[in-house]
Amino acid sequence: MTTDPDNSDFRYPLRWRLMDGAERLLEIVWPRRFGRFTGWLLLLPALLLVGILVLGLWQMAESSLHVLDRNTFLPSEEYTLSNYGTIWQSATYFKVIWRSVQGAVWTVVFTLLLAFPFAYVLVRTPRAWVRKLLLIALFLPFFIGQVVRAYGILIVLGTSGAVNDVFGLIGVGPYRLLFNFPAVVFGLVQYMLPFAVLMLAPALTSIPQETETAASSLGANWLRSMRHVVLPMAKPGIVGASLVVMTLSLTDFAMPAMLGGGSQDFIANAIYDQFFRTADQGLGSALALLLVALGSVLVAVIIGLFGAGTLGMGEKK
Amino acid sequence: MRASPILSEVTKTAVAGQSHAVRVRDVTMDFGSGSSPAVDRASFDLEKGKFLTILGPSGSGKTTLLRMIAGFQRPTRGDITIGGKPVDAAPPHRRSVGMVFQKLALFPHMTAAENVAFPLKMRRFNPAKTPARVREFLDLVKLGDFGGRRVNELSGGQQQRVAIARALVFEPELLLLDEPLAALDRKLREEMQLEFRRIQRELGVTTINVTHDQREALVVSDDIIVMDGGIIQQHAKPVEMYRAPENLFVSSFLGVSTFIDGQVAEGGMHAADGSLLRGTPVSVGLQTGQRGRGAIRAEQIRIDQDQGGLSHCDTVLQVAIKDVIFEGERLLYTAASPILPGVDFQIYHHDPEAFDLYEVGQQVWIGWKAGDLKVFKAAD
Numbered sequence: 209m210t211t212d213p214d215n216s217d218f219r220y221p222l223r224w225r226l227m228d229g230a231e232r233l234l235e236i237v238w239p240r241r242f243g244r245f246t247g248w249l250l251l252l253p254a255l256l257l258v259g260i261l262v263l264g265l266w267q268m269a270e271s272s273l274h275v276l277d278r279n280t281f282l283p284s285e286e287y288t289l290s291n292y293g294t295i296w297q298s299a300t301y302f303k304v305i306w307r308s309v310q311g312a313v314w315t316v317v318f319t320l321l322l323a324f325p326f327a328y329v330l331v332r333t334p335r336a337w338v339r340k341l342l343l344i345a346l347f348l349p350f351f352i353g354q355v356v357r358a359y360g361i362l363i364v365l366g367t368s369g370a371v372n373d374v375f376g377l378i379g380v381g382p383y384r385l386l387f388n389f390p391a392v393v394f395g396l397v398q399y400m401l402p403f404a405v406l407m408l409a410p411a412l413t414s415i416p417q418e419t420e421t422a423a424s425s426l427g428a429n430w431l432r433s434m435r436h437v438v439l440p441m442a443k444p445g446i447v448g449a450s451l452v453v454m455t456l457s458l459t460d461f462a463m464p465a466m467l468g469g470g471s472q473d474f475i476a477n478a479i480y481d482q483f484f485r486t487a488d489q490g491l492g493s494a495l496a497l498l499l500v501a502l503g504s505v506l507v508a509v510i511i512g513l514f515g516a517g518t519l520g521m522g523e524k525k
Numbered sequence: 526m527r528a529s530p531i532l533s534e535v536t537k538t539a540v541a542g543q544s545h546a547v548r549v550r551d552v553t554m555d556f557g558s559g560s561s562p563a564v565d566r567a568s569f570d571l572e573k574g575k576f577l578t579i580l581g582p583s584g585s586g587k588t589t590l591l592r593m594i595a596g597f598q599r600p601t602r603g604d605i606t607i608g609g610k611p612v613d614a615a616p617p618h619r620r621s622v623g624m625v626f627q628k629l630a631l632f633p634h635m636t637a638a639e640n641v642a643f644p645l646k647m648r649r650f651n652p653a654k655t656p657a658r659v660r661e662f663l664d665l666v667k668l669g670d671f672g673g674r675r676v677n678e679l680s681g682g683q684q685q686r687v688a689i690a691r692a693l694v695f696e697p698e699l700l701l702l703d704e705p706l707a708a709l710d711r712k713l714r715e716e717m718q719l720e721f722r723r724i725q726r727e728l729g730v731t732t733i734n735v736t737h738d739q740r741e742a743l744v745v746s747d748d749i750i751v752m753d754g755g756i757i758q759q760h761a762k763p764v765e766m767y768r769a770p771e772n773l774f775v776s777s778f779l780g781v782s783t784f785i786d787g788q789v790a791e792g793g794m795h796a797a798d799g800s801l802l803r804g805t806p807v808s809v810g811l812q813t814g815q816r817g818r819g820a821i822r823a824e825q826i827r828i829d830q831d832q833g834g835l836s837h838c839d840t841v842l843q844v845a846i847k848d849v850i851f852e853g854e855r856l857l858y859t860a861a862s863p864i865l866p867g868v869d870f871q872i873y874h875h876d877p878e879a880f881d882l883y884e885v886g887q888q889v890w891i892g893w894k895a896g897d898l899k900v901f902k903a904a905d
């Protein structure tokens with residue numbers, strides 16, 4: 209077949225022509241000589257969002273410095289640190305904070321223990337239907353939402369729920385499985401699993417199958433190849449997943465509220481109470497800032513321990 | 526003296542077991558899905574200490590065959606033994622096979638020295654002796670000063686060397702190389718080919734190398750196997766493989782050749798116009814009058830301005846030069862003859878004194894010896 213350059217039958221694909229049009233339009237709106245500001249322009253939406261966040265934080269910091277005037281039920285005028293003092297001296301708040309941190313740590317541990325094998329099989333299975341099944345199992349709970357899921361757990365683990373029914377069949381129980389710390393962690397793990405798997409899967413995908421084959425041909429059995437090759441190479445994903453699960457659990461509201469039954473409050477629940485029950489904005493803001501600080505410190509500790517380049521972004525150092 | 530028959534039998538098997546490091550018998554790999562087998566009834570033996578290259582185009586089943594020998598994949602049918610023991614008698618980590626992979630598969634979170642130490646650690650080599658051994662093998666691949674570097678701080682060629690050292694440091698019975706040089710540029714690749722050869726000779730380790738670089742195969746190997754479509758086409762020494770290809774595929778795969786279709790005749794073949802081109806029949810059962818295809822290598826065609834200069838040739842033709850390609854150390858002419866329509870002769874010409882001897886359009890003479898035109902059964 210010969211091609212004739214003047215052959216008028218030939219048209220560029222519609223998509224190309226649209227792109228050309230868009231480019232011409234862009235040239236008018238944002239001429240090429242603005243080129244060196246383009247990067248900033250693209251950053252603008254993100255900067256705006258962060259800006260709003262910082263503004264909110266700033267206002268919270270402001271209001272955390274005013275105590276609630278019990279007579280007028282308005283924040284008092286003068287600046288004081290006494291909200292922080294209240295938290296510092298309160299055994300209850302100390303317990304809540306400590307419970308949140310513990311809950312977050314346990315959730316990270318259990319979630320990773322469950323998510324890693326899941327992600328590994330998901331990535332490595334040679335069978336397409338297994339992968340599909342695992343993906344469906346992963347995403348289905350995603351669509352259900354946290355509250356509905358917590359409610360489901362309430363039903364299943366309740367005194368007359370399915371689990372206690374099974375216990376009844378073998379002649380033990382019923383046990384009180386809900387409204388305690390393990391129940392909250394259970395709910396959180398259940399909630400976090402998809403996030404962790406989604407963070408781990410790309411990290412595992414980036415480890416070539418050949419690397420594992422090589423390890424086995426060099427004499428490593430499966431366990432040792434895991435320990436010496438796969439785990440170290442998956443570190444970016446593991447650290448990333450830990451950070452996400454840690455911060456999300458630390459700040460979680462619904463699971464402690466619903467599965468803890470009021471006895472297992474996390475910091476977010478305490479903040480909620482101050483804002484919407486006691487209407488003590490000042491104390492609520494102080495707690496909120498404390499939570500931000502706590503989260504930042506934990507993230508900093510993890511990054512400090514495992515290195516900042518470990519999120520797998522940018523060039524390897 | 527008459528030896529006891531039982532004893533001699535025992536001695537024979539012992540000797541055979543000793544000299545044949547690898548024995549492959551009727552090995553077939555069928556991935557199913559209706560396609561033809563990736564490897565089809567492959568059989569060969571490899572003597573201890575020899576360097577075998579499996580050569581073939583992409584998709585010919587080289588990697589599949591190698592993976593079966595390594596024990597990463599179980600053949601659909603057939604037997605493979607290494608050092609007299611069946612391959613799948615043990616999981617990969619208990620076998621004594623070192624492998625260098627197509628993509629190297631070095632461990633990026635370790636230094637070069639840690640990579641080399643890895644198999645020793647996994648195989649519970651004496652920890653006190655490990656540093657010396659690692660050092661020895663890094664020296665062997667000329668990386669003595671690079672042990673502390675991370676993998677991504679090494680050049681492509683240096684990474685190759687680490688991969689080789691890592692595959693050899695535990696002194697495996699067999700070394701498998703799956704095109705580890707494919708990604709390198711030509712100069713480095715040729716350097717590494719010789720390096721492989723040197724190290725292999727130095728250690729005397731039996732080696733199977735996979736490549737689709739024919740030059741590499743010819744340069745480094747004791748033995749070559751040419752594969753196509755999952756079938757072993759020929760198994761021979763390099764010179765023999767090049768000089769005496771057994772079929773059209775091998776003949777076209779190695780070197781640059783001209784192919785001529787015609788009728789098989791006594792002492793050669795008849796061209797379309799009936800003239801006799803002198804040649805040698807190769808295919809088994811080739812009969813006069815059958816359709817045949819002749820193949821002659823570019824360097825075996827002589828070229829001269831006058832017919833008189835080709836008096837030592839058995840067949841002489843007048844041709845017109847169609848194209849000249851300058852390849853540096855030699856010229857590649859393309860030429861056509863009116864009695865062989867559709868045939869473009871490929872002719873290598875090496876003449877240190879007179880470059881650009883013939884021009885496009887010029888009439889010249891070419892000729893060859895009867896032994897150089899190989900006549901095969903025509904492919905259908």
Ligand SMILES: Nc1ncnc2c1ncn2[C@@H]1O[C@H](COP(=O)(O)OP(=O)(O)OP(=O)(O)O)[C@@H](O)[C@H]1O
Nearest residue numbers: 556562563581582583584585586587588589590737
């Ligand atoms: N796991 C597999 N499942 C199905 N088919 C496969 C599998 N592995 C290889 N094949 C097929 O087997 C044939 C041989 O593949 P193989 O990888 O052995 O080729 P090769 O000679 O190593 O090619 P290359 O030079 O490109 O590496 C190909 O047609 C390939 O598609």
Ligand SMILES: [Mg+2]
Nearest residue numbers: 587588589704
């Ligand atoms: Mg291959």
